[in-house]
Amino acid sequence: MKSPKQDHDCNACVHKLNSIFSHLTDSELEEVEYEKSCNFFKKDNYLYHEGTRINGFYCINSGIIKLFKTGVVGKDQIIKFASKGDIIGYRSILSQEPACTTAKVIEDTSLCYIPASLLLKLVNSNQNFSMEILKLACKELGDANNFITDIAQKTVRERLAEVLIILKDQFDLDKDGNLQITLTRNELASIVGTATESVIRLLSEFKADKLVELKGKKIKIINLPGLIKLSNTFN
Amino acid sequence: MKSPKQDHDCNACVHKLNSIFSHLTDSELEEVEYEKSCNFFKKDNYLYHEGTRINGFYCINSGIIKLFKTGVVGKDQIIKFASKGDIIGYRSILSQEPACTTAKVIEDTSLCYIPASLLLKLVNSNQNFSMEILKLACKELGDANNFITDIAQKTVRERLAEVLIILKDQFDLDKDGNLQITLTRNELASIVGTATESVIRLLSEFKADKLVELKGKKIKIINLPGLIKLSNTFN
């Protein structure tokens, strides 16, 4: 068998154990290793665009990708972030539709690209793998339904508080207690579904209420229970 | 083999051809026929409640079910309607989570109930079937993402117009040109994500603008292009 041309060894990948790839056999993993291509993307590059057909899916080794849709007036809505261990693009391949989001790198990213044909083959040949993907899709569907309810019923203030908590959970804090992920005010607005100015004003309020500290783009949560209360969530 | 105790014969079911069940073998279909139970539910009954574990999924023969989530202040958000040929409840089984919605009958419904164990067995033994379910979940996920963007970016007026169009597409019109599905103003509000009074006022506006005619709960669309324009959608 030809040796892979890439530097990333999926067999040694730290994310393998927790990912859907843990359900592959050794020979299937070898096939992945052989067919995949490993790439590095700098910030601000695009992986794919909404409305286009994609011919493979991506497994993120490191970095952060934002997935967003562009609304009718050209305003973006961020659907989710993908980071280490996440796979993206599979939805479009499996539902045989064009990509429903645009994928843009917001922190330098290393990832593996795996052709659609191999995804389909694995789904068809390995029950466990197929079950895991199914589970993943159903999980995301549940999350999406929750988000719909939130965005339809909560105020902007509640949603912003909730988003900060979610970002903390997904990306954790750095040594200084700041959110690891760095977003522009505009990007925050595109998650919450509001205007940039509203985010700025509300963050200032949160700061005045001693819920957060702000230093440039860095956001430090100093009163998590307060934020949770404000977000009006039971979790 | 024991003969099924139910009156509904899935082998003769008119929805079989277009549904995921068309991918089952004859013997698998027999198994479904044997394990399923066929039931009839009057309006206002519940199939299952948000947050509970469910032990099977449902295939709708006729009638309409609404799937909704209840928000923090007790306000409902309708996620989708299920009618003839649709299957519901599979998400929760496959993602091994409690139901993320409540399912309530809004028009007398006849359906088949199939145990979770059989769903899992079929998913694991029949590649085509598993692929179809996967496709379905991915499709729904794409729809949910679209809905998120709409609800986050569009005005209530645009969303209401869009909802009317969607209801027309999904349930078609009766002989008089009215939407086949009958909803309370409150239910309409729970789809759009707004207050009942807002729906009432906007419907009156639509009527004044000769876009719709209203007669009690009956809604007749008399200017579809106008509605589409108002909804601000490209479709």
Add this chain to the structure above:
DNA sequence: CGTGTGATTGACGCCTGTCAACGTCTGTGG
């Protein structure tokens, strides 16, 4: 015919989006 549920209308005001102006920061090129 009474009762209750849903529909409607009006009043009111706050939340939030928009527009505009200005401050801040970063990186690039001279």
Add this chain to the structure above:
DNA sequence: CCACAGACGTTGACAGGCGTCAATCACACG
């Protein structure tokens, strides 16, 4: 090393969309 351009952040003013409350009407059902 400095100046400048451009992107991003901030603040204020303003209006209007939309949610809430309350009162009344319409209708169906026992």
